[in-house]
Each structure stands twice: as structure tokens, then as C-alpha cells.
Amino acid sequence: QVQLQESGPGLVKPSQTLSLTCTVSGGPMYSGTYYWNWIRQPAGKGLEWIGRAYISGSTNYNPSLKSRVTISVDTSKNQFSLKLSSVTAADTAVYYCARGYPSYYGAGSYSFYFEDWGQGTLVTVSS
Amino acid sequence: QSVLTQPPSVSAAPGQTVTISCSGSSSNIGINYVSWYQQLPGTAPKLLIYDNNKRPSGIPDRFSGSKSGTSVTLGITGLQTGDEADYYCGTWDNSLSAEVFGGGTKLTVL
Numbered sequence: 001q002v003q004l005q006e007s008g009p010g011l012v013k014p015s016q017t018l019s020l021t022c023t024v025s026g027g028p029m030y031s032g033t034y035y036w037n038w039i040r041q042p043a044g045k046g047l048e049w050i051g052r053a054y055i056s057g058s059t060n061y062n063p064s065l066k067s068r069v070t071i072s073v074d075t076s077k078n079q080f081s082l083k084l085s086s087v088t089a090a091d092t093a094v095y096y097c098a099r100g101y102p103s104y105y106g107a108g109s110y111s112f113y114f115e116d117w118g119q120g121t122l123v124t125v126s127s
Numbered sequence: 128q129s130v131l132t133q134p135p136s137v138s139a140a141p142g143q144t145v146t147i148s149c150s151g152s153s154s155n156i157g158i159n160y161v162s163w164y165q166q167l168p169g170t171a172p173k174l175l176i177y178d179n180n181k182r183p184s185g186i187p188d189r190f191s192g193s194k195s196g197t198s199v200t201l202g203i204t205g206l207q208t209g210d211e212a213d214y215y216c217g218t219w220d221n222s223l224s225a226e227v228f229g230g231g232t233k234l235t236v237l
Contacts, residue, residue, distance in 0.1 A: 037226075046129060047164075047172065047215055049226035062225050096171055100226075103160075103178075110219045111160035112226060113177040120171050 002026040004097050004118035012091075012125050018084040022097030022118055029075045030055050035100040036073055036080040037114065040093040048093075052100060053080060087125045094120040130155060131216055133229035140237050143206050147232045149216035150198040155227055157197040159219045163190075166213045166231075175214070176201065208236050 008020035022036070029036065038050040051061035053071040061069045070083040084091060097118040103111040132150045139145040151157065161179050164172035174183050176192035179199060191202045203210055216229040 046231045047217070047228045049217075049228065052226075060224060063223055101177075105160070107158075108221060109158050109160070110221075111178050112219045113160075113162035113174060113217070114164070114172070115174055115183070117171040117173070 002099060002116050004099065004116055006095060006097050006118045006121040008121065008123070010122055010124060012087055012123060013127050014088055014125055015086055018082070018087050018091060018123055018125070020082045020095055020097075020121065020123070022080050022082075024078045024080070024099070029073065029078050029080070033102065034115075035102055035112070036071070037098045037100045038071060038082045039096045039098055039114070040091075041096070041120075042090075042093040050082065050084075050095075089125050092123065092125045094122050096120045129230040130220060130223070130227035131218070131229035133214075133216060133232045135230070136233045136235065138235040138237055139206050141206050141208060144202065144204045145206060145234065146203075147201040147214050147216075147234070148198060149200070149229045151218065151220075151227075152197055154222040155197075155218050155220040156194070156199055158221060161192070161194060161199045161216055161218045163192060163199075163201045164215045164217065166215065168212070172215060203234070206236050210234060211236050 003025045012018045035052040037052040053059045068085045073080040098114040099116040163176040165175045166172040179194040180192040189204045213231045220227045
């Protein structure tokens with residue numbers, strides 16, 4: 001079974017760029033049809049999907065964060081990364097990376113679920 | 128305010144059955160498949176149900192999912208104290224072109 005591990009700074013200053021990396025082990029990222037996702041969770045709150053990337057380079061982002069987010073995949077390192085610019089205290093959260101499995105059933109009907117998750121990493125935005 | 132609506136909390140005694148609802152709209156639950164996640168305290172979420180009612184390998188059949196129109200329900204039978212967790216529903220929203228989650232439901236096993 002694939003394992004995911006987030007890494008990156010735990011403290012970021014306001015207005016700067018948050019950068020995280022997710023390292024995938026247990027299998028090559030190019031194997032299978034998966035999307036590579038970032039999801040975050042502020043303390044005591046629910047889950048918020050940030051966005052996803054496919055190995056082809058195609059991406060989808062949460063409209064509420066789209067202007068500040070970049071997700072990229074590096075299959076040579078079996079990693080994918082998140083960059084979130086112009087951060088504020090509202091971006092303080094536990095950030096999870098997750099492997100997502102997509103299916104299309106026709107007539108606009110999709111299935112997309114998160115099979116595997118990293119343990120999460122807390123990122124605090126503070127000066 | 129979450130796109131999908133879940134009750135904030137539910138509770139039941141050990142051995143009993145509980146259901147958790149999740150309601151949405153025609154652009155998300157009404158047309159797409161839903162997944163459920165269990166988040167034990169201090170841990171990452173774990174996939175519990177996918178495609179409305181399918182269980183990944185290793186998930187006991189005490190957990191079940193169903194769908195009707197723009198709502199889905201997670202059922203848990205034979206409640207155990209180890210089931211105490213937050214439960215989230217999630218699905219793709221065609222209008223937003225984004226994955227959306229419910230606000231989460233905290234299950235207490237009394």
C-alpha cells in the first residue's frame with residue numbers, strides 16, 4: 001500500500017509563500033490513474049480541499065484559493081508539492097496530502113475519493 | 128458554511144445503531160458518487176465508504192452507505208467505543224468544479 005509523507009516549514013510569516021512537499025513511497029506515482037491532492041484542516045474545523053494534480057501536469061484548484069495555489073508533480077522524485085502565496089493567519093491549518101482515485105460514469109457523473117492520506121503537517125502563519 | 132450539510136453531532140450507546148446524514152444538491156450528491164471518511168482524534172482521515180456504498184478492504188461490514196436523491200446516509204451498527212470519531216462526507220461538485228466536504232459529525236458512543 002502506498003504511503004504519503006508531508007514535509008516543509010511549520011512556521012510561515014504573513015504575506016509569504018507556504019511550500020510543502022509530499023513524498024510518495026510504496027509505488028511509482030505514474031502507476032495507475034490517480035490524482036495527487038492537498039487538503040487542509042484548521043484546528044477544530046472541517047476539511048477543505050485545496051486542489052489536485054495529475055502526472056500529466058493538469059490541475060484543478062478550489063475556486064476560493066485558485067489565485068494563490070500551485071500544485072505540481074515530480075515523478076522522478078515520486079513527490080508532489082504545494083505552494084500557497086500571500087498567506088494570512090486564516091491559512092493556519094494541518095495540511096494533508098492524499099492520493100485520489102477518479103472514475104467517470106457518464107452523463108456528468110463522477111466518483112472521486114481519497115484512498116490514502118499522509119499523517120498531516122501543521123503550518124502556522126505568524127510573524 | 129459547508130456545501131454539504133451534516134449534523135454536528137450524534138450519539139448512541141455501545142452495541143446500538145446510528146446513522147449520519149449528509150445533504151447536498153443536484154450539482155454534487157444528486158449526480159456524483161459520495162465517499163465517507165472517519166477521523167479518529169489526532170489522526171488523519173481514513174476512507175470508510177466510496178461510491179456511495181462500497182467499503183475498502185479492511186473496513187468491517189458494520190459500516191454502510193446509502194443514497195437517495197441529493198442525500199446520503201452513513202450507517203454504523205454494533206457501535207463500539209473505538210468508533211468515536213469525526214465523520215465527513217465528500218463528493219465532487221460539478222458547478223464549483225471542486226471537491227466539497229460536509230462540516231463533519233462528531234460521534235459519541237455513550
